[in-house]
Amino acid sequence: MSQLITLATCNLNQWALDFEGNRDRILESIKIAKEKNARLRVGPELEITGYGCLDHFLENDVCLHSWEMYGQIIKREETHGLILDIGMPILHNNVRYNCRLLSLDGKILVIRPKIWLANDGNYREMRFFTPWMKPGCVEDFTLPIAIQKITGQRTVKFGDAVIKTLDTCIGAETCEEIFTPQSPHIAMSLDGVEIITNSSGSHHELRKLDKRMDLILNATSRCGGIYLYSNQRGCDGDRLYYDGCALIAVNGKVVAQGSQFSLKDVEVVTATVDLEDVRSYRASVMSRGLQASLRDIKYERVDVPVELAEVSDRFNPAVSPTATRDVHYHTPEEEIALGPACWLWDYIRRCNGTGYFLPLSGGIDSCATAMIVYSMCRLVVKEIEEGNEQVLSDVRKITRSADDWVPKHPQDISSIIFHTCFMGTENSSTETRNRSKELSNEIGSYHVDFNMDKVVTSVVSLFEVATGKKPIYKIFGGSQIENLALQNIQARLRMVLAYLFAQLLPWVRGVKNSGGLLVLGSANVDECLRGYLTKYDCSSADINPIGGISKTDLKRFIAYATKEFKMPILDEFLNATPTAELEPITENYVQSDEIDMGMTYEELSVFGYLRKVEKCGPYSMFLKLLHQWSPKLTPAQVAEKVKRFFFFYAINRHKQTVITPSYHAENYSPDDNRFDLRPFLINPRFAWASKKIDAVVAECENKTHNLDVLSVD
Incomplete structure (x- = not known):
């Protein structure tokens, strides 16, 4: 006999420390979930505070304000009638935990702390939180006095417990836990938990979504069950963009998927599922039954005397389980x-803000940046056409426009x-100047075009007066240091003029105003x-939308945008x-980025991936690339390229300490501030590694080599 239940998960655009705004978006998601007859609503990780509070989590005010917002949510009658799974930080016995609070009708059922914390890459959760290192264990938690007055409860269960209703069992895991080898959902499913929620703060990286989807679908295909994935969406105050894509899966198949990129602050995804499908799926796998009978963890169950499945739906032909569907993926160019944007x-x-300013050089990087801003304008117009009042209100505020103004085209914005x-x-070409102007005309930006030679000349003249020396370009007989100085002054003056x-x-x-x-x-x-x-x-700028995107991907994006945006320019x-246009153009010389760098952009992507993702030093990188x-x-050529890369990486590492905050999109980003923690004073010669590389090259060329260098390999 069918047991149909409607479940809801959501994408929420939360903002770090925006307690009231976050509360209102949570309330809106609950309202929508109830309108869709959902009996369980799941929200993102740390949704009351916003995920990216970072060291603000160390302030006890954050926990205090979280309880204040939570109390305002659960005391409202309009939030009753369904189980709520809401995330916030909690202090328990003077220890700070990243928690899920499950409630029903204004009563807290259980508080489930996160067991496995994200502590690599962009994440430092163990700087703020302590993991709950007691799987399957539960303690009593004394609620704050103000919450006791709202719920009528003095204590609630705190720990790794699950909820048992009259007709099913619900368990929660949080974000990172599904990425671990022994995820909590495995033990939960073997102990009979049929509905598992995952509340996440998972950021966007190019080509990353398939990994997340693979984990979710594999979890439910191996273990059976219903899996509700919720995620934060948007920029909550830092370099990361959380890309939503809330999901409901049943027995390895997707039945509902939210959007990955959207300007909607609240998106609720629902599906009607049949609990009997889970029981049939699991019971048909004999090995699962054997493992379940030998399970290591038996979860404490918090009994809730309600039936979530609608009895009236069991024999109603008008109500049926949501059909399965394929997962939707964007291409990297669309991402x-x-x-x-x-x-x-x-x-x-x-x-x-009032708007954006971009130095448009006529090269592909600034072109890509401009097209991302234009894409943002396209998204705004699209959302307005679909009736998004929040976006319309925001764009009127940003543009200081009248209350009746409605943009019809991206160029209007x-x-x-x-x-x-x-x-x-004087080093700029006519081609780059014309390309910049034509692109501006196409996208509708307010464009300024001028020459800055007098400013450059004045600075160089000032140096000449002060020192009696006049630097000249290398192609005219100057030294390399003179050449660099003359290029750098142009680049730095552009920054001053930009601001x-x-x-x-x-x-x-x-x-005005x-x-x-x-x-x-x-x-x-x-x-x-x-x-x-x-x-x-x-x-050097305020923010950089392409600072985490490779040159190769940017070229593919521009090729895509040529057709998608219908812009042949x-x-x-x-x-x-690609050229910086910082040196004079002559009959025999035009500056080239790849020649200046001594390596191609394609090679740089390879170096970056091996260095950051595969954790290669100079020697191990050389061995990989040798093959x-x-x-x-x-x-010898491979050795030269590897040495050259590490030399320039080392001597320029200090630049990453002041790099413009960039949109994180690539897993080999060198962002020094949080993602790539390496010293900025490094011996650029990597002397010992270089000796080992030279020894391998000599051996490959059948020459004698220092055996001591290779003896430990």
Whole structure:
């Protein structure tokens, strides 16, 4: 006999420390879930505080305000009638835990602390929280006095317990726990838990969603059961973009999936599932039955005397389980178009900004940045057309527009909030200047075009007067140090001018009651990794939407945008040779990025992946590439490239300490501030590793080598 139950999970765009706003979005999700007849509502990890509070979690005020918001939620009658799974930090016996609170009708059923914490990559949860290292164990937790008055309870169960209703059993795991080898859902499923929730704060990385989906679908295909995945969405105040994609899966099949990128602050995903399908699926696997009979953990059950499945639906032909569906994945090009665009939208609306300013050089990096801003404008128009009143209210506020203004085209928005500028010198080409102007015309940005030669000349003249020496370019007989100095002064003056124009352009345009514009950087992840940028040059900005994206992916994005946005001008950017245009152009010389760097962008991506993701030092990287790049390159050539990469990586590591905060999109990002924690003073020669590399090269070339160097291999 069918036992049908409607369940709800959600994507919420929470903001760190926005307690009242977070509360209201939680309330809205509960309202929608009830309207869809859901009996269980699951929200994201730490949804009351926002996930990205970081060291603010160390402030006891955060726990206090969380309880205040939680009390305001569960005391409202409109939140009763369904089980709520809500996340917040809790102090228990003077220890801070990352918790899920499950409640029904204003009564707390159980508090479940997170067992396995995320503590690598972008995450430092063990800096703020303590893991609950007692699987299957439960203690009594004394509620704050104010909550006791609301719930009428003095104590509730705290620990690794599950909820037993009259017709099913519900357990909770949190984010990182599904990524662990022995996930809690395994023991839960063997102990008869049929519905498992996962509340997550999982960020976007290019090509990452398939990993998350694989874990969820494998969990339910091996263990059987119903799995509700909830995730935060949006920029909650830092470099990460949480990409939503709330999901409901049954026995290894998806029955509901939310959007991955959207400007909606609240998105609720529901599905009607049959509990009997779970029981039939599990009972048909004999090995599962054997493992269940020998299970190590028997969870304490918190009895809840309610029936979640609707009795009236059992014989109602109009009600049926939600059909299975395929998982929807975006291409990497679509991810670049959507993820950073959503991040930029959250950033500008939450900082109460006036708009964005971008130095538009005519190269592919600044072009890609401009197209992401344009994509943001497209998303805003699309949401308005679909009736999103919050987005319409936000865009009117940002543009300082009238209450009846409704943008119809992306250019309507970009012409007000997006400002671009070509800062030319005598080293700039006509082609880059024209490309910048044409792109601005296409996307509708307010564009400024000027030459800055007089400013550059004045600074160089000042140096000449002060020292009696005049630096000249290398191609005219100058030294390398003179050459770099003359390039760097152009780049740094562009940064100064960018902030000048960003601050004053709204005033020039007569925008009242406005602050300055946010300056956008446009250095890609490969250039940051190599250090191929000037410290405090125009790569220094407020935020950088492409700082975590490789040059290769940016080219693919521009190729995609050419067709998707119907802009043939983008082909010119795609086919242009990457150049900084900081040295004079002559008949025999045009500056090239890849020649300057001594390596291609494709090679940089490989170096970055091996260094960060596969944790390779110079020697192990050389050995891997010796196999991958042979016979195309000789051992000596591979050795030279690896040494060159590590040399420039080391001498430029200090630049990452002041790098512009960037949208995190790539798993080999060199962002020094949190993701890539390495010293910035390193011996760039890596002397011992270099000797070992040389010994391998000598052996490959049948030459004598130092046996002591290779003896421990």
